[in-house]
Amino acid sequence: MGMNLDPTLDMTLIKETSLPKEAVWRALTEPELLKQWFCPKPWTVAECDLELWPGGRFYTVMQSPEGDQFPGESCVLEVMENTRLVWTTDFLPGFRPKISEPESFPFTAIIQLDSIEGGTRYTATLLHADAAGREKHAAMGFDTGWGAAFDQLVALMTVAE
Amino acid sequence: MGMNLDPTLDMTLIKETSLPKEAVWRALTEPELLKQWFCPKPWTVAECDLELWPGGRFYTVMQSPEGDQFPGESCVLEVMENTRLVWTTDFLPGFRPKISEPESFPFTAIIQLDSIEGGTRYTATLLHADAAGREKHAAMGFDTGWGAAFDQLVALMTVAE
Secondary structure (H helix, E strand, C coil): CCCCCCCCCEEEEEEEECCCHHHHHHHHHCHHHHHHHCCCCCCEEEEEEECCCCCCEEEEEEECCCCCEEEEEEEEEEEECCCEEEEECCEEHHHEECCCCCCCCCEEEEEEEEEECCEEEEEEEEEECCHHHHHHHHHCCHHHHHHHHHHHHHHHHHHHC | CCCCCCCCCEEEEEEEECCCHHHHHHHHHCHHHHCCCCCCCCCEEEEEEECCCCCCEEEEEEECCCCCEEEEEEEEEEEECCCEEEEECCEEHHHEECCCCCCCCCEEEEEEEEEECCEEEEEEEEEECCHHHHHHHHHCCHHHHHHHHHHHHHHHHHHHC
C-alpha cells in the first residue's frame, strides 16, 4: 500500500529498540501481553480481544485509575506477521461502518516494524478524517501517551526475552 | 472473515448466472468493463480507477442522464481473486476515515462469488452503520439498482465470452 500522508491530518511516532521485530510483534498481537503495556500507567487495559485477520475484532477496555472502564470496539484491516498491523476505530468488527460519537475522532492506526542494525524501528502512523480530529488526538497527548506506552512495551519484552 | 450480519442494518442481493466466476470477476475489477455495467442505465460511469489491494483506491464518477457528474472516492479492503471483493465508502484510499456528508449513508460492500452447478452465484452484501443508513439506501432502490446493474454485467460478459 502506498501511504498518502498529510501532515495536517496525520501523526507519526517513531521509536527504536534493541528488541527484535518478533518480540515487538508478540507484544502487539498477544492479548495477555498487550494488556500490560498498551495504556500508559496509571491507566490500564482491563480486557483485550484480538482477531488477527482483515475484518477481525480489535477490542480493548481501557481502565482509569479510579476504575472507570471504557470499552472500544475497533476493526483489524491488515496483518503482515512481524511487519505490519493496521486497525481502525472507524469500523466495528466485520468492516461495519461505525457512527462516530460527537466528541470522538475516528482514526486508522498503522504500525510498521522495520529491522535496523541492532534492533527494530517502530513507526506508528495515525490517519484522521480531518484536522479537528488530529487536533483532538494531539491535545489528548498522542506523542507522550503512545511514546510512554511503547517504553512500557520495551520494558515488558526486555524482561520476557 | 466471519460476517456478523444484522437484518436491520444490512442488505443482501443474490443473483445467479451461467457465467463462470472468472468472467464476473473481470467485470468487477477491470475499469473499462466496470464502466459499462456498474450504473443502471440511463446513468453511466464516466470514469473508474481501481487499485486492487487493501487500502487501494475504488474511484467512480457516476453520470446522470443530464450529464451531471458525481465522483466517489472509496477504499478497497479485501481482494481474493475470482472470489471476493470488499470495499467501503467510509474510507478514502489508504484506509483514511472519511467525514460523511450529512445526507450520505456510508457502507461497506462485500461481493462474494461462489461456483454453483452451471455457473456462479453472486452475493452482494451491504453493511450500514445504522438503520437510517440502510433505509436511505433501500429508498434509493438498492434491489432494483444493483439487480439491474448485475443484469447489465451478465449481458456485457455474455457477449464478451
